[in-house]
Amino acid sequence: MIQRIGFFLLGLTCLTAAAADSPPTPSPSFRLDVEPVFMRAGCNTGSCHGSARGQDGFRLSLFGFDPAGDYHRITREFPGRRIDVVEPEKSLILEKSTGAVTHTGGELFKRGSAYYNTIRDWIAAGAKDDAPGTPTVTSIKLTPEKISVRRNPKAPPTQPTKVTAFYSDGTERDVTKLALFMTNNDSVATISKEGVAKSGHAGGAFVFARFNKFTIGSEMIVLPENPNFTWPEEAKPVNYVDDAVFARLQRLQILPSALADDNTFLRRLSLDLTGLPPDATLTESFVTDSDPNKRTKLIDQLLASEEFTDLWAMKWAEILQVRENGNNPDYGRSKKAVFKYYQWLRSQIALNRPFNEIVHDLVVANGSNLANPQANFYTTAVGNKRTALERAEDVAQLFLGARIQCAQCHNHPFDRWTMDDYYGFTAFFTGLDSKRGASSAEVFVFNRNDKHSIDHPVDGRSMQPRFLGGDAPDLKNGDPRSSLADWLTSKDNKRFAESLANRAWNHFFGRGIVEPVDDVRISNPPSNAELLSTLAERLVAHQFDIRKLVRDICQSRTYQLSSTVNASNASDDRCFSHSVVRRLQAEVLLDTIGKVTGAPQIFNGNPANTRAVQLFGGGANLDGFLKNFGSSKRETVCACEVRMEPTLTQTLALINGTVLDASIQRSPVLAEMNKAETPADQSVEQIFVRAFSRKPTATELSAMLAGAAEINWKDSIARRKYLDDVLWSVINTTEFTFNH
16 A cells, blocks of 8 residues: 555656646747737728727737837837736737727627637736747748639539748748638639638639738639530630630630621721721721731731831820929929930830830939930929839839839738838939939939938838849949849849730730739739730740730730620620720820811921820820820829720710811811712711721611701702711711720
């Protein structure tokens, strides 16, 4: 008995010793455990305590980009109020989150939940900050990476997802319950707070997860209900454009539309490449031509035209802010400088100079804005002198399609860019300055080579130049913009090539592969990543020859598809299964009216026969019609400055506006028809060919001739009024104001 008691005591001693030697359960980490709870609960979002001014007297950094500041505000700003280490459950931060006391945000989680316990245990352990060397999140992964289900309205398929975080010490952790979830197309896929994706309509979408400063997405494909899908034999790819587009359509089980007829293709291509409809002679010769290669020949013919140069120069002048601002005596841009800037830009396009070289010249531009017109890239087109921050934002948005503005004050909530990225990129422009020359029309742009750093607004660190998302450059040459231009326009910079390719694609399809074209981010992925990547690769292979890329696009079957939809692609608005009907841009519409009537618009202060697309300073401030139809004011680099949405005032401008009325009244085309007493049916046919590049249908012709039957055709006044009315009615159709 004594021996048994001895063994029992010995065992008890051993158990006590083992318990004493076992490591204690670690308390939650503020950065790794507590901060993620704030993000998951919505505490540090922009609509709550993460806003610039906070909420109800309490502020957190947006999505936890400044954990040191958050720790101070929670533990030190009001000692003993927000946390209570003696009675953790009495901490205001817990009582408000559980709704125990009045909280504007309501109940965020339950008492006793995992989120509650994490914060309570952290407070109970002393509410300590993390020790130096605490691991940081280096990346996250969302699985599955691709989701494919078949639509079932009665029982929509679901797919749970998982988020894994990877840390700097080599460890990984399942953070699904701490991540935030969202989707970019609610009609196709939704995702719950728990990360369960649910299918909707057929199509493609991305579901996203955010944890820490990282956002990542998985593609979800919802196939149509009908499993019987057969690709049409006639839909054969012409080139690499079709390969990428058709591969995605087949994956989504979407049938492409048929090819557009010759008349539709001719008008579409002419408007897209020259900004003008084809004349009657070209229409007749093209439609009757039996050459199977006639479409390619027409593409080459129009690409070589002066009108293509004018149109493309206008498109780049819009986002490069080629406009006058002579009101400021110190750094404003004179009309003379604007004219030289435009002429330089147009000459580069006319010479078909590689676009990476054009951009390189703009980024490194120095000196007189009259002697070196590209230096106007750094003069101002608006009322205020541009800051280094604004210049960095402009360059990123123009040439990388990245809107980094959010990262000025906090890490970007929906992209990879951090404040470090933002201020490292801004440092390229901190030495840039300008001053007025001896002439009131001249501004000198120069760089102070000893100034190429900027202080970080959070911790005061001196931020040196660093490529966006990349490495630090070699600054041996003094001006860091030289290194920036080399990196930016390099054939190895995929973002640059993709940005140019995306802008070109947008011109021909009415939307970019990434839309908007200058808002490329993780949470706004391309609708067809393979297509965008392939276009960029071909642009590099073409040595940044934009005309060659445009030729590839226009040659593709994808570009030449009809706008008439079928049952499978009627709802498709992002996969390019059919041509999208696009309203004509303001300048193109005005020029088209001028060509069809034969009476071009007259712009005061410009030579006769100047087209709207040739207005070197833009037309928004010169012509009420252009402003009404959304002409770019050229005040920012944003592509959104060109407005293409139809409005009621635009309709009224065409119905009873003075611009259209004056063009019809001055029309030498109608005057000649009237003088020659051209028969009514022939007159109607000629007007239709001029306006639509096609002859009227039997129904259209019958409707038009009904009006002619009511007048005495020998009466020149009545005849001219009839012709005026026919042309007016034609221009006031959607077929005229839209490109099909």
